[in-house]
Amino acid sequence: MEKKPPLGLKTTDRHEKFESLPQERQDALLNAAVETFGLNDYKNASTEDIARRAGISKGLLFFYFKNKSDLYLYLMERVMDKVEHFVIDEGYYAIDDFFELFRYAAYSKRDVFEKFPYLLEYSVRAFYPQHKDIKHTMNDWMQHQIDFMFERYFSHVNFDKFREDVDPKYVVNMMVWIADGYLHQQLSLNKRIDMDELIHEFDRWCDMLKTYAYKEEYR
Incomplete structure (x- = not known):
């Protein structure tokens, strides 16, 4: 996983020892962590399982990382880097329509999740942190993501299509709220997220919000 500038979580330069490892060894450990945290909530995810899947000792795991x-939190940074690497490409910046950009990103993410088993489960669990060790940090980070996403990923969008009384950033919030409710419902029902079904629902949400947000001639 390629390392990029941090996205706002509380990680530091103390991970230099880990990042000095050959890339394949970094990937082995991070993939083992994604699988373990994807299959279990934070409390029940075992660092022994992570070490075993990575082919290292638990002691060596904690040589690289202070604690669980x-x-x-470091893993979350790297996962975001991984998704961004696959989603934000030349094709992304060639699209200036707000909702088409949303769709492009959603379909690209689907491809990423299909390539990396357990990444979707891990990502969904990360949006609903319950354990005291990570809850405050993750919730604080999530609250700042809307502004971050909007400024970084929508700067090239043509906002002239929006009605004058509609704030595009508010529409981003609405999309997050809708998706959040959908994912929370699936988790509460103990259902595994079906990516094709999620994409289908996402298309419907885009159509609905486009009707609300765009001027009539652009709907």
Whole structure:
């Protein structure tokens, strides 16, 4: 996983020892952590399982990471980097329509999740942190993501299509709220997220919000 500038979680330069490892060894450990945290909530995810899947000792795992929460927060940074690497490409910046951009990103993410088993489950669990070791940090980070996403990923969008009384950033919030409710419902029902079904629902949400947000001639 390629390392990029941090996205706002509380990780530091103390991970230099880990990042000095060959890339394949970094990937082995991070993939083991994604699988373990994807299959289990934070409390029940075992660092022994992570070490075993990565082919290292538990002691060596904690040589690279201070503790379980340190690994978890670092992993979230790297997962976001991984998704961004696959989603934000030349094709992304060639699209200036707000909703088409949303769709492009959603379909690209589907491809990423299909390539990396357990990444979707891990990502969904990360949006609903319950354990005291990570809850405050993750919730604080999530609250700042809307502004971050909007400024970084929508700067090239043509907002002239929006009605004058509609704030595009508010529409981003609405999309997050809708998706959040959908994912929370699936988790509460103990259902595994079906990516094709999610994409189908996402298309419907885009059509609905486009009707609300765009001027009549652009709907």
